[in-house]
Amino acid sequence: MIKTSIQSSASEIKSAREDFFYEQPGSLPGTLSIEEDAPPPVIVLIDYNETHATRKQVSTPEECIPYLDSKSVSWVDVQGLGNEDILQRLGNVFKLHPLLLEDVVNVPQRPKVEDHENQLVIIARMVIPKEHKIGFYSEQVGFVLGKNYLLTVQEEPEHDCFETVRQRIRQNKGTLRKQQADYLLYTLLDSIIDGFFPVLEDYGEVIEDLEEEVVSKPTRKTLEKIYRVRRDLLTLRRAIWPQRDAINSLIRDGSTQISESVRIYLRDCYDHAVQVLDMVETYRELAAGLMDVYLSAVSNRMNEIMKLLTVISSIFIPLTFIAGVYGMNFNTERSPWNMPELNWYWGYPLCLMAMGAIAALLVVFFWRRGWFENYSTIADDTNNKNYGSKINLLWRRSRR
Incomplete structure (x- = not known):
């Protein structure tokens, strides 16, 4: 768990270093x-x-x-x-x-x-x-x-x-x-903001597939996919967050190059940027939740394996004890207390029957205690199965 968090933090730090340009020390301005x-x-x-x-x-x-x-x-x-x-x-x-x-x-x-x-x-x-x-x-x-x-x-x-x-x-x-150059600027900015929606729609489908994969059969590749999605969403967040602030400054501060009528259109562009940022934040939370679900699924799988080994060990411990006791082979001719069962006519079948009865009693006991139930399986909730697709529909409805 700690190693996973360290790897995630290192990935985000590396992404932050590569996101923006920086000048070489001592270089001339311009x-x-x-x-x-x-x-x-x-x-x-x-x-x-x-x-x-x-x-x-x-x-x-x-x-x-x-x-x-x-x-x-x-x-x-x-x-x-x-x-x-x-x-x-x-x-x-x-x-x-x-x-x-x-x-x-x-x-x-x-x-x-x-x-x-x-x-x-x-x-x-x-x-x-x-x-x-x-x-x-x-x-x-x-x-x-x-x-x-x-x-x-x-x-x-x-x-x-x-x-x-x-x-x-x-x-x-x-x-x-029929408009001036400032309206062309708004149109291009609006196209850039709207270009985020198809990208986010694809990642919504990826997150939906990862939800099913994490629950059903998580593997090491699943973890790599989650990391890749989280890093891509971080890149999108670093792109849209300052872009939203830049459009807001155009509306709030004003400029002699932008008319009042175009500034009204920029408000709609700003609303789209806010919607994109909300979707990015939602998907980032879902990706972070997928990481927790992955770790829980791996932990539950390990618990099921340990539980199975514990049940098998618990059944064979008394049988091993009986086999060990009768494997000591004390000489009954020296003393009547030296394991007289070794000379019984039905001794071997009775010993096997006793061992089988003990094993059966332990199985019944564990079954009544609920040890054979699988608690790691997550029920399929059809109301939440297509949650990622439902989010993708929100921006379509808001744009009607």
Whole structure:
């Protein structure tokens, strides 16, 4: 039990060290830290208004300059952080302070909001569920909101949850193309928050399967699965907790870059973030409970084994005593007190019958005492069996 707690604490400490970026001691402020395996940046420009929308891939950041002062909304999406020169030029084009560029480029950063004179910088954490297996991709997304433009910087181009937003712009669905850049920011933030729900739904099913596995047949692999789920839920908690606070600061503190009408929509986004955090906390409690159930199941299984061995030993102790007494073979010719039963005609059958009778009496005695009942089996409660699935339905109903 103590070893299990120490292993869990060590896993959480290691996860905490890997969650956020920290600078090397003595490094210059604004130093960009580019990972060696980071993919090269791909810059996609989407410019739209109520009547038209264009999308193109640009090769240099300088090609975005004519769109920054236009009356239409320009969404510059940078996917990949593998070229420091392009990122530096991107900071010059958008007039980003070196410290802001550092926050946007260096990963992973803690989700936060920084309001500057003509720009609003937001660091968010996006999760995307993996296909065909349990788990998720975690990626940092940086937002730079200007007057008529929005710059987004993603870690890599393979996974994101913005495709539905791109389709709404392309097909002119809803009111997105009638709004300004701050509404686009809200839409992308809402997509990021909603991206947590499919991930949590998968983990709800995993926890439900683990409940049945822990009760029916727990193994060492079951313990490893519980550890993996607890660590993943801890990662989700570290992502959504500061993100909820960042959205709340947008609503509470206000910004000149966000209109009052969009701030109302951000309240709905904040409610979704609170729902995600509640689900994460609930699943973490269920995972912690699974650990207790696992330890109890293993302990009960060991108790059943010890009880079986105790019953067998208790039955054979008197039989061993009788066999030991009559195995001493004292000579009856020397004295009539030296085990006269050894010369009886029916001595051997009578001894076996006596041993069998003693064994039967002990079995009846143990049975009446309830020693043969299995107390380690947990009854299947159909009302609580699908508890994890019921939790997954709560967020669907709350969003209707």
